[in-house]
Amino acid sequence: MDISQIIQFTFSGLTLGSIYALMAVSLSIVYKVSRVISFAQGEFFVFGALTMITLTGLGVWAPIAFLLSILVAALLGAAIEQTLIRPVLNSPLGTIVTMTIAVSLALRGLALLIWGRGSHTSEPFSGVEPIRIMEAALQMQVLWILGTTLLALLVIWLFFEKTMLGIAIRAVADNSFGASLMGISIRKVNLLSWSWGSALGAVAGMVVAPLYFIQYASGVLPMVNGFIAIAISGLRSIPAAVIAGFFLGFVEAYSIGFVSSQFAEIIVFTVLIVVLMIRTKTASRTSFDEKGM
Amino acid sequence: MKKTVMLLFSSAFFLSLTICGGAVAADKIVKIGGVYPLTGYLSWLGEYYKKAATLEVEQINKAGGVNGYKLELVIYDDQSSPEEATRAALRLVSRDQVVAITGTATAPITGAVSSVANKNKIPAILSSGYDVKADKEPFLFNTAHPTYFAIGRPFMYLKKQNVKSAGLLMPIGSLGEIGIANSKRASQDFNIPIVCEERFDVKAPDVTAQLAKLRGSTPSAIFSFTTGEPAALVAKNMAQLRFDVPLIVSHGNATPGFLRLASGFTTNIIVPTGKIMVPESLAANDPCKAVIVQFNNLHQERYGEPANYFSGLVADAVMLIIEGMKIAKSSTDPVKIRDGIENIKNFPGIGGVYNMSATDHYGTKMDDMVLITIKEGNWTQIQ
Numbered sequence: 211m212d213i214s215q216i217i218q219f220t221f222s223g224l225t226l227g228s229i230y231a232l233m234a235v236s237l238s239i240v241y242k243v244s245r246v247i248s249f250a251q252g253e254f255f256v257f258g259a260l261t262m263i264t265l266t267g268l269g270v271w272a273p274i275a276f277l278l279s280i281l282v283a284a285l286l287g288a289a290i291e292q293t294l295i296r297p298v299l300n301s302p303l304g305t306i307v308t309m310t311i312a313v314s315l316a317l318r319g320l321a322l323l324i325w326g327r328g329s330h331t332s333e334p335f336s337g338v339e340p341i342r343i344m345e346a347a348l349q350m351q352v353l354w355i356l357g358t359t360l361l362a363l364l365v366i367w368l369f370f371e372k373t374m375l376g377i378a379i380r381a382v383a384d385n386s387f388g389a390s391l392m393g394i395s396i397r398k399v400n401l402l403s404w405s406w407g408s409a410l411g412a413v414a415g416m417v418v419a420p421l422y423f424i425q426y427a428s429g430v431l432p433m434v435n436g437f438i439a440i441a442i443s444g445l446r447s448i449p450a451a452v453i454a455g456f457f458l459g460f461v462e463a464y465s466i467g468f469v470s471s472q473f474a475e476i477i478v479f480t481v482l483i484v485v486l487m488i489r490t491k492t493a494s495r496t497s498f499d500e501k502g503m
Numbered sequence: 504m505k506k507t508v509m510l511l512f513s514s515a516f517f518l519s520l521t522i523c524g525g526a527v528a529a530d531k532i533v534k535i536g537g538v539y540p541l542t543g544y545l546s547w548l549g550e551y552y553k554k555a556a557t558l559e560v561e562q563i564n565k566a567g568g569v570n571g572y573k574l575e576l577v578i579y580d581d582q583s584s585p586e587e588a589t590r591a592a593l594r595l596v597s598r599d600q601v602v603a604i605t606g607t608a609t610a611p612i613t614g615a616v617s618s619v620a621n622k623n624k625i626p627a628i629l630s631s632g633y634d635v636k637a638d639k640e641p642f643l644f645n646t647a648h649p650t651y652f653a654i655g656r657p658f659m660y661l662k663k664q665n666v667k668s669a670g671l672l673m674p675i676g677s678l679g680e681i682g683i684a685n686s687k688r689a690s691q692d693f694n695i696p697i698v699c700e701e702r703f704d705v706k707a708p709d710v711t712a713q714l715a716k717l718r719g720s721t722p723s724a725i726f727s728f729t730t731g732e733p734a735a736l737v738a739k740n741m742a743q744l745r746f747d748v749p750l751i752v753s754h755g756n757a758t759p760g761f762l763r764l765a766s767g768f769t770t771n772i773i774v775p776t777g778k779i780m781v782p783e784s785l786a787a788n789d790p791c792k793a794v795i796v797q798f799n800n801l802h803q804e805r806y807g808e809p810a811n812y813f814s815g816l817v818a819d820a821v822m823l824i825i826e827g828m829k830i831a832k833s834s835t836d837p838v839k840i841r842d843g844i845e846n847i848k849n850f851p852g853i854g855g856v857y858n859m860s861a862t863d864h865y866g867t868k869m870d871d872m873v874l875i876t877i878k879e880g881n882w883t884q885i886q
Contacts, residue, residue, distance in 0.1 A: 218715035423732040431706040466712040
């Protein structure tokens with residue numbers, strides 16, 4: 211095994227990890243506010259990517275297409291929250307989660323109707339030539355994903371730490387009844403969290419899309435891996451979910467590189483089981499804490 | 504009264520699904536069936552099947568039919584599901600009383616049609632990777648080339664190119680297992696050792712770790728028995744790593760969709776397929792050239808697009824039924840038609856020259872397949 215192979219395994223881990231981490235952030239943001247894992251997050255990933263591809267295909271300048279796609283996803287998220295999630299908001303958690311699964315399936319069907327079965331490609335944000343170290347190569351787009359993840363973390367931190375609305379949202383997440391007694395509108399906070407989460411899902415889709423091919427069902431794998439990442443992080447905090455996303459990516463790539471590509475998936479799930487088992491033994495601290503992230 | 508209205512409605516519905524070629528009113532008519540995935544995830548394929556079968560039936564009726572009978576094609580949608588395919592095949596056999604069946608796509612769905620056809624002793628000319636064993640299922644034939652041909656043919660080419668070794672990058676799952684088993688067989692038959700073997704998840708967004716590992720064993724070619732996006736991703740990642748060895752992918756990739764996905768990469772992608780993908784490049788003395796060019800021109804004229812590997816499979820299925828009827832001198836007896844098809848010899852079709860026998864219900868040879876690659880955004884034959 212030569213050094214350039216090891217560098218490539220690392221690059222592959224970074225690529226996979228960056229996707230999982232960004233997806234974990236977008237999942238966490240909805241969870242942080244509403245305490246619900248939205249299984250529709252993978253579909254916002256797809257909607258974001260495909261809307262941007264359609265808009266740029268129509269000749270819209272890429273940065274404008276990017277912003278418009280975010281807007282479309284945010285509005286879609288808000289509309290879904292208003293019409294489908296709000297009526298079940300006071301139901302047991304299981305009902306709400308089931309509703310997000312239903313939303314996910316419906317959105318997938320809608321994407322199929324709009325964009326068909328075929329795969330779509332998206333241009334990298336800054337050139338196709340990768341960064342090369344010896345024989346190893348890292349796509350430039352991965353740096354965009356990393357940058358987006360860091361920016362998302364920064365914005366989330368500033369929002370929840372420094373703005374009145376952010377503090378109000380944390381209050382709702384912590385104790386919605388108490389918050390409502392203080393005059394905070396739980397409905398508005400939920401609406402905001404859905405549109406935020408959807409927008410961030412769309413951003414993830416748009417920055418990840420140039421790495422591979424996007425079609426109506428492409429959201430499933432990032433969603434599942436993002437979910438595994440936040441499960442590994444024990445739903446503690448958003449930065450912990452990001453770290454878990456990268457951890458997952460590196461475990462996968464190094465398993466392929468140093469053990470066997472056939473068993474990489476099994477190794478990833480074994481790690482998940484082991485982490486969850488350790489976590490249940492130290493279970494008392496397992497939830498997003500009340501501080502900023 | 505209600506019942507009569509219902510009956511009228513349902514009759515009208517099923518008649519609307521029945522496609523008759525040419526003017527058949529005054530003639531004796533015999534029905535052949537088509538089970539195609541017109542909706543569901545394989546609908547893009549089903550459309551090609553339907554177009555090809557319709558075209559062939561029209562042509563034969565225009566030419567006067569077979570043995571004094573005009574053909575009527577009854578098509579049902581299997582909705583890309585084995586359950587619906589079973590229902591469709593049962594309807595064809597029991598209600599429509601077809602004398603032969605064509606279709607469908609993928610081994611599991613075709614398997615559903617196969618068991619109905621074989622049990623009811625109706626010849627079925629399939630067009631998928633379903634493995635037909637002539638001794639066990641005597642009523643089944645297959646116009647799709649056997650999977651081993653699609654893997655052996657590239658190995659045959661690699662041998663000619665004096666390639667010393669190959670590496671495998673196979674999808675996790677049954678397709679990958681089939682790919683590995685057949686590659687190992689081809690590796691022995693053509694004496695090209697497989698020096699490394701990796702697997703990948705078809706939904707993965709990156710396979711560079713596997714490729715870096717493969718490159719460590721310095722194979723002269725990579726074989727990845729996969730179709731569509733995962734095949735294009737392997738090509739993309741190979742280009743990214745400047746891993747400059749030929750990449751051979753499955754025969755399911757000879758589609759406009761794959762061409763669009765994979766056109767931009769520098770990787771030398773080799774796709775095994777039927778001769779119909781390159782009608783112009785065929786040698787003048789190729790026995791199939793006339794049939795292929797004629798069908799392709801008709802297809803272009805009628806549907807505004809060239810025919811492809813998949814349309815060729817079903818066009819051949821209809822042609823084999825007609826030839827079987829001619830040999831059997833019967834257009835109405837399914838058992839005789841089966842015997843007729845089994846006795847087809849030196850029959851030039853779109854997928855190759857068919858030579859059926861009691862032990863071979865495919866009838867084609869490995870070199871009936873050709874290899875194509877992408878040059879300037881178009882398919883080009885590799886000589």
